[in-house]
Amino acid sequence: MTLDIFFQALGNLEVLVFRILPIVVLGIILGNIIYELGLIDKISVLSAPIIKFANLPKESGLTLVTMIASPAASYSMLSNFYEREILDEKQTVVTTFTNTFFAYFRHVFTFYLPVVIPILGLKTGLIYIFVRIIISLFSTLFGMAVGHFYLNLEDSSLEFEDIGENRSNGTIKQKIIEGFKKSKPTLRKIVPRLTLVYVLVAFALVLDLFEPIGRLADPITTLIGLPGEASTVIIARFANVTASFVLAGNLLNSGILGSYEVIATLLIGSLFSLFTHFLKTSLPNKIAYFGTNLGIKVALYNWVISTSFILIITFFLYFLM
Template sequence: MALLLQLFFAHKVTALSILADMYKKRLIEDKEVVIASIVGMFPMGVRVVVLLLAPVAISVLGLKLGIIYVLLEVLSKFMVALIGVFLDRKYLAGGVLEYITNVSLKNSMLDAFKQFFKVLSILVPSIFLAMLLIDLSFNSLVSQISIETAHLLIVVTGTTSTIAGLGVAGSLIATNEVDGKSALLLLMIASALHRIVESLRFSMPVNISLFGSFGVRLTLILLLMNELASIFAILGLFLIINFGFV
């Protein structure tokens, strides 16, 4: 399990590929793949936060809101990982597997740089688009369906891309179109919707290619766990608001 956690931190597809290889060689069963993937959500979440979300969130939302957003992301994934650990202790017997693999540090670093430039390519246009829509009086269009423009922009952009959602939220906070509490809540809602999009667009094709028909079930289970993480994050946000930290 320790090796797999390191692999999930290095790269999700690498870890899943090794799980798939072990699964095909019958070294592990369905439930072991599921539990390992659930626990792996935490190191994956930490990786995404460190390389992508933390720098963007703190820079566009400000130090206080950015840290709150990052902490909610990490802690929600940690809570879900604890569920995976509980399932591991309850349903899986202990044992030792002999499995040899190599993970390239160079490839991991190259991937990190690719992710960084991908962030820039999404963040700058999304902020520009948000401000353009506001300047073009997009408010009058969405008022017909009783949704504030700022709220709609955050949810729509955040559903397609978390980075874009953060960029738009930061711009709207800076122009006083939305307050910090609302922005954080809307980002959490957008994140929950984004996970559905990501599962259909990326996770399901990858899982099916690696695990066959079992990949569909694995994707659905992990989607449910990701949505549970979103619920934990929203509940955590309400607690933070009630205690007056925002």
Template sequence: MLREVLPRIVRIAVFIALGVYAANLAVEFGLIEHVAGVAGYLTRPANLPDEVGTAILTTAASTTAGYATLAEYRESGLLDDRATIVAVMINTFFGFLQHVFTYYAPVLIPILGLRTGVLYVSIRAGISLAITVCGVLIGGLVLSARNVDRSALAAIDGVSEGSDGTGNDGGGGDDGGGDGDVDAGTDADRTTRDRAVAAAESSYGTLARIVPRLAIVYTLVIALVNNVDVEALTGVAEPLTSALGLPGASVAIVAVYSLDTTAGAVAIAPLIGETFTPRTAVATMLLGGIVSFAVSTFKRSIPFQFGIWGPEFGTKVIAVNTAMKLVFISIAVGGLLLAP
């Protein structure tokens, strides 16, 4: 079990370290201001601060880093729970965008063929975009200044409570950075090395909080997976495929796909054009995604979300993500099968 757990923990820890450090470097060098300006088109209609948009855009490069940054904003008090949930919803499309370049385009489309592959990826993109748009709309309706404490940005950026409020006191503030007595006008004089060291110090707290928790949860989940017959969970597929009028072979495809996306794509690819049309093939794979929620939540979502947020709030994030995906995947499946 240790051989299975350690590589996952190390890989995720590396992604967290690189992503959070890159985000902190952006803060130290002032790049955050430029990125936040672009992200503001998403966050302002949702009544979220521009800085949250930076974390959301970071998700396109690293899902773990984007979530870790949002977790830092929540734990610092910048966002309350409601605002964080909205930010997580807006995050959805950018998390998907990363996988287009790392998995869907180089792996899945070549397996399924151009027509079926592009149709599947386009629908998955539409589902993710719909959730993001819903997040923006919900934020505009339910969020206000009560859900955001902008004074918490001082703690995030390492500004002491005794600063003049400009954010340029160059200090490590309350976190013991050691520069709290530096004048506000000396920030421009800090060397590249100073900024790199400050970014590393800011990153350490996030890593120290998340990685140990992640290691514990992953170990527990893998231990349970090794002793539970998760394949039995896919037995629900048969009544679903029958009710939707999908080919009988779809039951086996859903079972395989729900446990491993690539294996499911490999299994259905030779049947496209004979047993399946591109639309019924995509509907079957989407149905596999619905059935797989029990499996994927147990094997991936719980370890990841609990590791990032902790069990209580992580459960809320999983519930919202799952509910939104179920709704829009169901709509997409219905649209595929009912369209003329």
């Protein structure tokens, strides 16, 4: 039995070895090379309105743009800039607030349009996608507001100019080599932390330590006034996201739930899955990227913000049902 648990956990680590770690290493090295080559100005221009309003330096803009391509690479770059003291703690936290929309936007084309709309239908599917976009946009706007009123623009600009002097002045080849060299200290910190965290989570998943959270769904659906069948969608969300959409689509097509009830049910399911995601993925990952102190802050703050906006939108939908 013990060996079965061990091998199951080992199987869960394939994602870390073959997908997560390579992207993390690539993100850190690429971020340092871009920094040494002085390309941050050119790339971060895509996020210029956001970082300007939020009083964030251009390194933050680079991580925002990268988020569309790969969250792992984006957070790797962000943690690298933090470890090298290019970004301070406040700037790092605010950057994680503002990247929410970018993180969600990438899923619109890879999951929501090709998967959700065929399952829920054009009308309900588009409404759901629109609601999720609004929630992620609110989170980003909140981050921009926090940066605008909480961060000091003059200090941020000054700091950016000062750290620019730390870049190497050699040829392109020398700058690339310097980028690799400056990646080593960050990699020595992050890779062991990331590995340890994924090992612990892999065993927790095999032992079903997160399963009891799913039993909290029934009282919530009763409180909001959703049919009992809605709880099956919420429970399914813990096992598989696509499965929860398939169940919701079936309840919609059979007339048991209406469009807004389906959307509210899926949002409630996302609340519970967001909490399990916080425990299983977000908290461990952020600790691995930023260390215990800052990692807990980043994960907790972002969970509270996302949960708050989902609750607000769900409460609004309650009056439309």
